[in-house]
Amino acid sequence: MPVLLGEGFLETGRMPVLLVACGLRRDRAMGIIDQLNSAGAMPVLEKMIRFAGARHTLITHNIANLETPNFQPLDVDPASFQAKLAEAVDDRRNVNGGVSGGLEFASTREVEVLSGGRLVLNPRTSSGNILMHDRNNRDLERTMQALVENASMFRVATDLLRSRTTMLRNAMSERVA
Amino acid sequence: MAVISANIANADTILDSSGNLNPYKKRILNFAPGDPSSADPVGRQFGVHVSEIGKDENAIRLKYEPGSKYADENGYVPYPDINPQLEQINAMSAARAYEANVVAAETTKTMMAQVLRLIG
Numbered sequence: 561m562p563v564l565l566g567e568g569f570l571e572t573g574r575m576p577v578l579l580v581a582c583g584l585r586r587d588r589a590m591g592i593i594d595q596l597n598s599a600g601a602m603p604v605l606e607k608m609i610r611f612a613g614a615r616h617t618l619i620t621h622n623i624a625n626l627e628t629p630n631f632q633p634l635d636v637d638p639a640s641f642q643a644k645l646a647e648a649v650d651d652r653r654n655v656n657g658g659v660s661g662g663l664e665f666a667s668t669r670e671v672e673v674l675s676g677g678r679l680v681l682n683p684r685t686s687s688g689n690i691l692m693h694d695r696n697n698r699d700l701e702r703t704m705q706a707l708v709e710n711a712s713m714f715r716v717a718t719d720l721l722r723s724r725t726t727m728l729r730n731a732m733s734e735r736v737a
Numbered sequence: 738m739a740v741i742s743a744n745i746a747n748a749d750t751i752l753d754s755s756g757n758l759n760p761y762k763k764r765i766l767n768f769a770p771g772d773p774s775s776a777d778p779v780g781r782q783f784g785v786h787v788s789e790i791g792k793d794e795n796a797i798r799l800k801y802e803p804g805s806k807y808a809d810e811n812g813y814v815p816y817p818d819i820n821p822q823l824e825q826i827n828a829m830s831a832a833r834a835y836e837a838n839v840v841a842a843e844t845t846k847t848m849m850a851q852v853l854r855l856i857g
Binding site for chain 2: 609613617623625628700707708711715719721722
């Protein structure tokens, strides 16, 4: 099962404690953490990672049931998710130039956003495949393609997020990368 | 794969372990979605499990062997009705599904490592 990020990436560390120890008030320390969490592309990357992680669960479920009679593969449409994400990015850009601030991602029929930013997928069954004699609607090639594409999306998002966090870490430690 | 192997291995088995005439019954494996053994309620919805390993009680073919001591009054001996070619096709299909699952597990492992590198 995929590992998803927690409620806020940097909140899981000792940052608030360290900032309070440096003499900052707790609410001010949490404000700094929120700004770091929502700086630049980080909220977008976090959403991409959450979506790709949740979709990976569906794809692996489909692969596990390749030989299951009457099984209908489940999936969500990544293109519609990306279109919604693009809309959210545009809205954020219109509000503050896209430099900082939270990402308002509205729930769709397939992707539901819970409190804390957690995503719940409501998948649909695909209808474009050939129905096999065991009434399984599998398409191994298409499923493996979806697996690789989704993993690539996940990798791009994690690599970009890592470069952002490395930059932050370097800034905090006053080092030049 | 174990069930298919057992079917192929026993394609000509007409006696049971006690030596009595009791042709081997072809085993049929049935899968069902979900994993009932998972402790996590969400995990129980995903994955796959073996729902049952059934026997095909009617999978008997009669072979004319009048000289056999197991022949009936008409000279026919009951054999398991197992088609080795069909079992080979099932084995190839199972091997293909196994490979796909290994790739999925490898991909999951890679994704986990990528997330862990974020905090490393």
